[in-house]
Amino acid sequence: MGIHKEGYLIILIAFIALGIISPVTGLIPMPLWLHYVVWGLLVLMFVWIVRFFRSPKRLVVPDESLVLSPADGKIVAIEEVAEPEFFQGKRRQISVFMSPNNVHVNWAPVSGSVCYMKYHPGKYLVAWHPKSSVENERTTIVIENARGTQVLVRQIAGAMARRIVCYAREGNNIRQGDEIGFIKFGSRVDVFLPLDAVVKVSLNQKVSGKLTVLAEM
Template identity: 60%
Template structure:
C-alpha cells in the first residue's frame, strides 16, 4: 500500500500539530498526570491514523475492457435511475451514483479509455453529498470521455459536506486510459456516471464498489 501525494502536506501538518500538542501536554498542561498524557497520545494516534487512511492507495488488479464501464471510485451505490442530463447531453441517460464516505479510498479513476471531449469545473456549495441538489449546486467537475466508436460517458465529481477541494488530472482534448487516476476529492464526496440508455447496469443499490475494479455497466 502507498499514500496519495495529495495527502503529503495534510499528513505532515497533522503530525506536527499533534506532536506539538502532546509535547505541550507532557511538559505543561498535564505535567505529572501520566494517565492524561497517555490518553492524549492514544487519541492523537487514532486521529492521525484516520487522516492517513483517507489518503491510502491499496494495491489492486484493475479491470480493463473497452466494452465495460469501471467504477471510478470506492463507495456505495446510492442512485440507479433514468434521468435527464441537462449540462452536456441535454437528453435522458442512465445515472449511477457512488457515495464516498470519509473512510473510503478517495482516488478517482477513469471509468473507460478515450479522449476527454468536455471538461468543466464549477465552484459551489458543500451540501451533503446525497442531497438532491448537490449535483447541480455543490463544487464539482464534469468530465466527458469519448471512445473511438463515438460512445460518450459523463463523469461528475461532487464535493460533499466535508470536502473543500476537488483535484483533477485531466484536460479537454487529452487521451485517457481506463482505471488510471483522473482526480481526487478530499474528505467525503460523490461521483455520478451518466451512461447511454442501452447500457446494461451491473451494480445494485447499496452495493459496495472498488475503484478500478467493480464493473458498473456494459456498453452495447
C-alpha cells in the first residue's frame, strides 16, 4: 500500500497546517482536556487525508473476455440506458459509487486503445443522483479492445469532489488494470457495455477495483 502522487501536495499542506494550528490552539484559554480533544481531532483529520490518498498494489492478468471494476465502492446502478455522448444508442450501464472512505484511484476495466476522451465541466450534484452522469463535472473515456468492442468509462464528480484527474489520452494503448485517473473526495464511475454483456454483479454489492469482475463479454 502506497500513497498516490495526487496526494503529495495536499498531504504536505495538511502537515504544515497541522504544525501551525496545533501550537496556536494551545494559546487559546480552555481546559487542558479540551486542548487534547482538539489536538486529537486535528491528528485524526490528518490521518484521514493520508488514508484517502492510499494506492493499493494489485496484480492483474489481462483477460479480454472480462470487464473489471474501474474503482472501489458499491454498485448503485445496473440498467439499460441511452448513452447520448458517444454511442448515441442503448448500452448496459453499471455504476460504482465511491464514498470518501474508498480508494479513489481509477483503473482501466479492459485493455485496448483509447479512441475517445473528453472532459466536461458541470454541476456537483450528489454522485448517486440520476442526472449526475450527464450534468456533473465528468470525463468520458472510450476504450476499444482487440475485438473491436468499445467500452465507455465515465468519471463523475460528486458533491464533495471538485477535481477529476484523467491520465488517458486519445491514441494511447492501455492494459487492463492500468491507472486511468483519480477523483478527489467522493464520486462515481459509470461503465457502459454492449447489451449482450453478461453482468456478474448485483445492486449494492461492494466491489474492488482491478479485482471484481463486473461483466463478461
